Structures are given as structure tokens and as C-alpha cells.
Amino acid sequence: MKHLIRVTFLALPLGLMACTEPNTYPVSGEQCGPKDPVLELDAADCGMPGLM
Numbered sequence: 001m002k003h004l005i006r007v008t009f010l011a012l013p014l015g016l017m018a019c020t021e022p023n024t025y026p027v028s029g030e031q032c033g034p035k036d037p038v039l040e041l042d043a044a045d046c047g048m049p050g051l052m
Contacts, residue, residue: 023032
């Protein structure tokens with residue numbers, strides 16, 4: 001039974017992501033574009049607060 005619950009919780013986000021339209025953000029549903037500010041992000045911008 002525990003195995004079934006684990007598999008369900010792991011598969012649920014994948015199933016929800018599959019329901020999004022192409023070229024849109026999965027949470028907001030907004031259209032992706034070449035002027036999105038996230039394109040300028042770097043891996044160094046994603047640090048944990050207090051650890052930098």
C-alpha cells in the first residue's frame with residue numbers, strides 16, 4: 001500500500017504538467033516569449049538566502 005501511495009505522489013506532478021499547453025508556463029498559463037525575464041537568469045542567481 002505504501003508503494004502505491006509513493007508512486008501516486010510521484011506521478012501526480014508529471015500528470016499535471018502534461019495538461020499544460022505548449023509554450024506556456026505550467027502554473028500561471030501565461031505565454032512564453034523571447035522577452036521573458038527568466039531568460040536572463042543564471043545558476044548563480046538561484047542561491048539560498050543566508051548561504052551566500
